[in-house]
Amino acid sequence: MATQLLEKATVLFAGDSGDGMQLTGSQFSLTTALHGNDLATFPDFPAEIRAPIGTVSGVSGFKVNFGSTRIFTSGGKVDTLVAMNVAALVKNLDQLKANGLIIVNEGGFDARNLKLANYTAGQNPLTDGTLSNFQVITIDVNKLVKELLKDSPLGNKDRDRTRNMFMLGFVYWLYNRNPESTLQFLARKFAKLPDVMAANIAVFKAGLHYADTTELFSNRYEIQPAQMPPGKYRNIMGNEGLALGLVAASKKAGLDLFYAGYPITPASDILHELSNHKNFGVRTFQAEDEIAAIGAAIGASFGGHIGATGTSGPGMALKTEAMGLAFMIELPLVIVNVQRGGPSTGLPTKTEQADLLQAMFGRNGEAPMPVLACATPSDCFEVAFEATRIAIEHMTPVILLSDGYIANGAEPWPYPQAADLPTVTPPFATAETPYQPYFRDEKHVRQWAIPGMKGMQHRVGGLEKQELTGNVSYDAENHERMVKTRAAKVAAIANSIPEQQFDSGSTADPIVVVSWGSTYGASKVALANLRKEGVPCAHIHLRYLNPFPKNLGALLAQFSKVIVPELNDGQLVVLLRRAFLTPTESLTKIQGKPFLAAEIEAFVKQQYATL
Amino acid sequence: MATQLLEKATVLFAGDSGDGMQLTGSQFSLTTALHGNDLATFPDFPAEIRAPIGTVSGVSGFKVNFGSTRIFTSGGKVDTLVAMNVAALVKNLDQLKANGLIIVNEGGFDARNLKLANYTAGQNPLTDGTLSNFQVITIDVNKLVKELLKDSPLGNKDRDRTRNMFMLGFVYWLYNRNPESTLQFLARKFAKLPDVMAANIAVFKAGLHYADTTELFSNRYEIQPAQMPPGKYRNIMGNEGLALGLVAASKKAGLDLFYAGYPITPASDILHELSNHKNFGVRTFQAEDEIAAIGAAIGASFGGHIGATGTSGPGMALKTEAMGLAFMIELPLVIVNVQRGGPSTGLPTKTEQADLLQAMFGRNGEAPMPVLACATPSDCFEVAFEATRIAIEHMTPVILLSDGYIANGAEPWPYPQAADLPTVTPPFATAETPYQPYFRDEKHVRQWAIPGMKGMQHRVGGLEKQELTGNVSYDAENHERMVKTRAAKVAAIANSIPEQQFDSGSTADPIVVVSWGSTYGASKVALANLRKEGVPCAHIHLRYLNPFPKNLGALLAQFSKVIVPELNDGQLVVLLRRAFLTPTESLTKIQGKPFLAAEIEAFVKQQYATL
Amino acid sequence: MTTDTVTAKDFATDQDVRWCPGCGDYSILKQVQSIMPELGLPKEDIAFISGIGCSSRFPYYMDTYGMHSIHGRATAIASGLKAARPELSVWIITGDGDGLSIGGNHLIHLLRRNVDVNILLFNNEIYGLTKGQYSPTSELGKFTKSSPLGVIDQPFNPLSLAMGADASFIARAIDRDPILLRDVLRAGNLHKGSSFIEIYQNCNVFNDGAFDPYSDKKRKAEETLILQEGKPLVFGLDNAMGIQLDGLTPRMVSLATCSADDLWIHDSKDHTKAWLLTRFFDDPKVAGHFPRPFGVFYQQERPTYEKAMQEQVKQAVEKFGEGDLDVLLAGRNNWEI
Amino acid sequence: MTTDTVTAKDFATDQDVRWCPGCGDYSILKQVQSIMPELGLPKEDIAFISGIGCSSRFPYYMDTYGMHSIHGRATAIASGLKAARPELSVWIITGDGDGLSIGGNHLIHLLRRNVDVNILLFNNEIYGLTKGQYSPTSELGKFTKSSPLGVIDQPFNPLSLAMGADASFIARAIDRDPILLRDVLRAGNLHKGSSFIEIYQNCNVFNDGAFDPYSDKKRKAEETLILQEGKPLVFGLDNAMGIQLDGLTPRMVSLATCSADDLWIHDSKDHTKAWLLTRFFDDPKVAGHFPRPFGVFYQQERPTYEKAMQEQVKQAVEKFGEGDLDVLLAGRNNWEI
């Protein structure tokens, strides 16, 4: 049996919502990460909990892009598609590379499934030539599993649920993965259900063996460990990284984290994750709604914890009034928006970047807040840490934008050592001088006195306040000064953040691509390809959207073309025009899914042609 | 007794919150309007219901600017200041013209009042030379009223409450006003309290007579009727005009108006006003909060009424999620924001224009809505009518921005005849073709089917919907098309609104001042003065902020300098840069009060000098 | 459309029903559709308004006018719709999260106002759509995705809450007893005023079996107390048990030792009794617990909000005459130039 | 600071008190300041959190930590503060609009969670700060700025609502009875859990005299029923009248014809009795109406939210050890390159 060395590959597991594709994909990812590959994943599931079985709208998919080189997106076209039923095949066929491999569960192609996927009687994609440009392997997993488990004490439903393990084992063999961590996982997960454990392990191994023994393949694939910088790695999902970033920053600030949230897709996992870390002094508060959540977080911050709250678009809308309060009382607070397709309820399980202007301007009155965005699952950790640092050290609410794509995506992460993380210093009031709640330091930051600090009792609130004393003031000039000072305080954060660097290229290039948030990966890959092809373009990725890094305007001014790819109708463009009057070329995609590198490449080339 | 003819004058009535200055000012305004003068008013009162008596923060003022020429602002410096007590004098002295007239109630300058206004014992502005540059008339109104009413059956408190009438009568004499309408007003207001009526009338007349007989003046003033276009006039306050605009448009559309609100300064009066017009089929719903208010209005629109809701900044923040729903389900809805000083609770009784960007961008996802702004109290009527027309004819929520300055201000209004108002045509579905809720006409407008229409049952909602059918759709391309179509629908409104005109000047001038909302008046006066002085500048006033009139970009491109005065930190500027990359000079004032024309003049001159 | 030819099927739409197989929502949908013809209204005069949640997908499956609105706000939206259009039959579909968590305030305000709508609160004691966090009706100590160490928030007693908010009609039903569910729906529909109907609904994915005591064939008789107007409160196998009132204190008694005449007779007009019934809310795992009542607890006639609003419009017309726009525009004081 | 030397005055700030002269808020401020020393806590361990409204200006006048937050959200903010800092004494100041209209939902959720705070709801049956619109406690038919034809919304019964939300402590007081007000404040402070205290407060500008029946010297005795633990319910001039319970039905009786021993004895632990007392809510203009009860209606010990939260943190530490950041960052599966 020959082993073919590949540089990278993309595998897509697709099946019905009930087929366990998310678990299958996660296991494959973990094993692949442990194998030393770099990777990126992209789960894609329906908005319904259990969309109608067998229908196209009920298909759940999990895509893994992995390689021996660095991986920056969850991949474009797919090399290997696992299709558990007709609908899964139909829905994903257009993602497959020409001559790509399809592994089909024949059991999912019976008359019922064909009908549910809208095939007329007698038609079947397995036989009608649809798949003639692909390599197809057909296995009747249903039958095999039935046979294998015929003596199992499990009921039919539970038996059928193991089918995904067959496919997982099969693909492990194909890509030469080590089954060990999955075997351990199954043992742990079903520790209390020995029959279920036995069945799953048996089926998983059956998949492995079936691939090995049936001579379906003339070769298997090997993707060698990637040349990643040496260090300790783990797999991390975006929401998980974000949660850990909050915990880490709170610890480095010597504060307890108080996270208040109301469940909403795709932000709920932050709440779930943090509720498991109470031994870090983390308190999680599931509030009655998003307003109560930010309210409770403000209360906790007033009490000297670091308050944080997370949500997605519709919940963000509800928080805006309270964000204004947090802004006025100048307390640290982290507000996370894991963006999803909008507007309104929109596309709850899909990704989008259309809440940037809401983050910037979605409040009554002049209430500028720092806004940061995460680029990748592991970047979520860093940005959450940084957002928390800014909130605490600058006594301000901070908005952190993530999105559904990175929130649910995963990648290997060279996690840091606690000791190497920077210390965060809350500007606590000291007893040296009489406490004045709105006395400010040279960064315009006020001092923080929390209940329990003797002699520093004071009142804060949403009415305009007098400089220094914080007493209510309706004085005209005082109001103007306070508005300007609060703006200056946020602007001054630019002094404490790094200057903007190039991700690739330099001012010598005529074109620059400016990305933000999750469009990082696709932009990076596109730029690498373009430069290979000789298109002279640079890449700037923005972590800080407000304030911008100090040198950004000067940098952009040096390019003939500034190209801004965004998963919205052109929102960063508004901010660049506002700040620098930069003429920009906007590349937008509003389809609930991430850019393909190829889309960015094509656009840049087209723009290059007009230079 | 000589009568001096004046072109215009500004009178400011100032006293304690309990002194009835708002009523005094309104009466003076009404009489002045009936006299045929043009006028503009500006009430200015504390946020507290009854701020501590006698203190500067408790002062309530009402300013009336009136003339025989057209009046566009509530005036700059004051000619005549009526001061009921020390605090009223202290607070307003800097508004007085050099050599201006002060009419002082000496009874309000006793030791207690002096102390409350922070005078140290023995000091008194009446005697310490503070007023040497002014004409001062001192009357002990307290004593006179006490004497006058010594036989009145009224209690002390009620007697004291009539003091404002003395001043009113006094000023009527001075400015030659006809007392008749005020006498009628008092008779009507206190019809059920004959003693109170008698006392008020007696004191009012006493004021008139006192001025006439005491020879305090060598002359009185006359301000002749203004040269206003002929027609029928009435006085109108901004919120009142806005309410009438909503009623009128609903009638012209053949729909009932359903107004849902939650009280908030300075928007509450719209609710109050409309609750008096139930005989027009108007329903008012005082909701439990702003979210319920917009919710109920959406429900009413779904039911085929024209739903409207009004609020101010903090309430607007709460409505943003539901605005997204209204945008998705494409129902007519008018959302009024009477802006006040922000952020957060801010300066509730002061004016500001700082919610423009919130109106534009304060929603999750891509949800552009038409935004209009009112310029003056009477313009409130027209813009409310127009906003309602757009909402109905284009099936979209529309945001209407007013502010505290015009909401509470008043001016004479050449009110229209109902028959002359345009007809509004709701795009009701017809039975000709099978109803498809998201079928659109050439303006991208969908048809409206309301409960009770047979065979047109359909479901709407906040999830993304399929073109034509309106069924839920998670399809990628459909989503992109729908986002673009909804934006195109709003953009297409530019075809149904007038092209932008100049308020004064033309493209021949090198400078243009672009105003929006309530800065209209000050800008207009400034521009008139500037042009008189030979500064070549034009004036564009924007009623439509989204979409902009079609020709706006082309117009602006023809000027060397675009100056944008705003009562915020530069928000329209963001929109102009976004739309046209227009370099702008921003003139901002964030003091909770309107521009003075002089401030705009100075800025324009300074900019002119750098040309 | 003549309404007497209409059947349940006419109320189905062409949309695929997208709940999980086995979800209790199916039964509720079926019972609602099946009583629709009894309304005696054409389909176009009926509206279903929902918030967000699994349950809130309901309107897509009803061939009436409908809105799948935003989380927690169906009550507010329906209030506006009914106030504007009193002649419509308006149904609100909500969940324990949608109606009691984010939407709690609009719900209690609607109830006190007595807007004449029917509120069906699908209580599955969990957040279904967001995949399994605890809700305001989840029991103390419950392990869920967001409470890995157990819930520490005392749950609401939804019917007590509704009574606290002066609801004029409250009832409880369960997905697995279609006959009772239909009876309750009918009664709610007939009631003029806000009808608050809590429906226990099994979420077989995230909270399977939460209401088994009340539907399980073996336990049902002991655990449920079916309320029947004018009838004594009896329960248990062969109705061998009854409830007696000893002063303010309800007691369970055996009919072997006590005559049915001495039992508490159900009177849905009695406010205090209804309150006491809402307090039959024990954990069925606790010894000596009371059975859980089902049926109509309380109904009271009082003026509805939309009628009062209509009345004011009528009065205003009587008093001031049909509004004349020209009079309004001219105001009280005007002059000519 | 030794707390025993502290007096009411120490709790005043240097800010001018800005309520209208004659406003009932002054008395409430005074009584609160005067019981503060009895808390036995240094000033820095006390926090007053308010929403928006006339009443909500309160924190500016208390020399403790304080927040004048946004409309309706004090309850949410205080929940977070107390959960984070259980050792603080947290007081919520709210109005009938702030607490029951826009803030109704946070209020009922706080009550069910039993966060150990004291809620003072200043009920003046009007919106004061926005100048006189009706509130959710304004009576039917009332003419206000926003109801020129009379209110059509049935008002809340705030104490019934609180009981519906499973409040663990409810009480009523009035601005003009300082002694009773102080007693109730003390009881609320001592209660471990959410103390919901409704305080009738005269708004002499927009709703003057709303509570005159309960404060007017001449009518007070007939119109108020002062609840005293373990004592019979008596009222009227010379306590000549009493309340008896006839089954579930309360009746007013004359003590001339009935012995005090047969009267209803106040027991603030009795949930059903407390409920019945909240229903003593008649319009005093209606003949045969019951007197309005004042004092502590109900108190029940049950676990507080913040204690349970603290407990979980402790348990987590016991089970998993004090969190080690390096272990957290490394996760379960990692590898070295």
Ligand SMILES: Cc1ncc(C[n+]2csc(CCOP(=O)(O)OP(=O)(O)O)c2C)c(N)n1
């Ligand atoms: C403003 C807002 N917050 C949160 C959500 C997410 N969300 C959708 S449904 C839901 C709760 C669902 O629970 P429930 O109302 O009990 O309905 P079920 O799914 O159980 O039928 C939540 C939190 C949302 N859509 N909008």
Ligand SMILES: Cc1ncc(C[n+]2csc(CCOP(=O)(O)OP(=O)(O)O)c2C)c(N)n1
């Ligand atoms: C979001 C929001 N909506 C509305 C308001 C306006 N507002 C301020 S206080 C208030 C109600 C006041 O009534 P209440 O709570 O009874 O307090 P009171 O003034 O009577 O003490 C309202 C509606 C606001 N500040 N914020």
Ligand code: SF4
């Ligand atoms: S998740 Fe639960 S409630 Fe939702 S559809 Fe599935 S079974 Fe029903």
Ligand code: SF4
């Ligand atoms: S308006 Fe009423 S509640 Fe407000 S301060 Fe004045 S008297 Fe008190």
Ligand SMILES: [Mg+2]
């Ligand atoms: Mg639920």
Ligand SMILES: [Mg+2]
């Ligand atoms: Mg009030």
